[in-house]
Amino acid sequence: EPEVTQTPSHQVTQMGQEVILRCVPISNHLYFYWYRQILGQKVEFLVSFYNNEISEKSEIFDDQFSVERPDGSNFTLKIRSTKLEDSAMYFCASSRSGGGAVAYNEQFFGPGTRLTVL
Amino acid sequence: GENVEQHPSTLSVQEGDSAVIKCTYSDSASNYFPWYKQELGKRPQLIIDIRSNVGEKKDQRIAVTLNKTAKHFSLHITETQPEDSAVYFCAASNYGGSQGNLIFGKGTKLSVKP
Numbered sequence: 115e116p117e118v119t120q121t122p123s124h125q126v127t128q129m130g131q132e133v134i135l136r137c138v139p140i141s142n143h144l145y146f147y148w149y150r151q152i153l154g155q156k157v158e159f160l161v162s163f164y165n166n167e168i169s170e171k172s173e174i175f176d177d178q179f180s181v182e183r184p185d186g187s188n189f190t191l192k193i194r195s196t197k198l199e200d201s202a203m204y205f206c207a208s209s210r211s212g213g214g215a216v217a218y219n220e221q222f223f224g225p226g227t228r229l230t231v232l
Numbered sequence: 233g234e235n236v237e238q239h240p241s242t243l244s245v246q247e248g249d250s251a252v253i254k255c256t257y258s259d260s261a262s263n264y265f266p267w268y269k270q271e272l273g274k275r276p277q278l279i280i281d282i283r284s285n286v287g288e289k290k291d292q293r294i295a296v297t298l299n300k301t302a303k304h305f306s307l308h309i310t311e312t313q314p315e316d317s318a319v320y321f322c323a324a325s326n327y328g329g330s331q332g333n334l335i336f337g338k339g340t341k342l343s344v345k346p
Binding site: 158205 | 277325
């Protein structure tokens with residue numbers, strides 16, 4: 115069964131450094147998402163992406179964050195200048211559809227990247 | 233925006249008993265309500281979902297009910313087993329009005345004692 119994959123599984127960085135988290139969504143999926151989960155807390159929506167552009171973003175997704183689909187398979191989240199409070203598990207998710215065609219709403223999550231900012 | 237409240241935050245049951253987790257949502261436009269199970273250190277996995285045109289859905293030991301008028305939905309697990317122990321998250325989404333981003337509740341840590 116196809117799965118969403120993410121690399122690296124764990125990233126440790128110094129405050130102020132840039133990090134890029136990588137995701138490979140399921141191949142026939144069209145909608146891509148990033149979520150984060152601070153340890154022991156709920157999963158929070160960051161951004162959704164469709165047709166090579168951002169569809170929606172939350173208040174968390176400020177100017178320090180950006181997303182990109184550099185090729186046909188990868189989907190990346192960049193944090194330009196990391197802060198201590200960016201430490202969290204970051205999950206990528208994908209779905210076949212995002213709006214309208216309700217039958218394919220299910221979002222499949224990747225295993226996550228644990229980001230630790232020191 | 234949408235806000236999802238989930239109760240209880242922790243739930244401990246004996247093996248074989250039933251467990252019920254409840255969620256409320258604020259945005260009447262939400263039309264898709266999935267439930268995810270997350271084991272320690274692992275990804276959230278969808279266990280069941282319900283759409284706003286359905287009042288109840290069942291899959292073996294798991295069922296979900298939706299009351300659109302009251303804006304609440306519940307997860308029911310019958311004949312609980314130790315492997316059901318995990319954190320369960322409810323979520324709400326508006327497919328059609330948005331690209332389907334999920335708004336999650338705070339989670340319920342379910343412990344099933346053998």
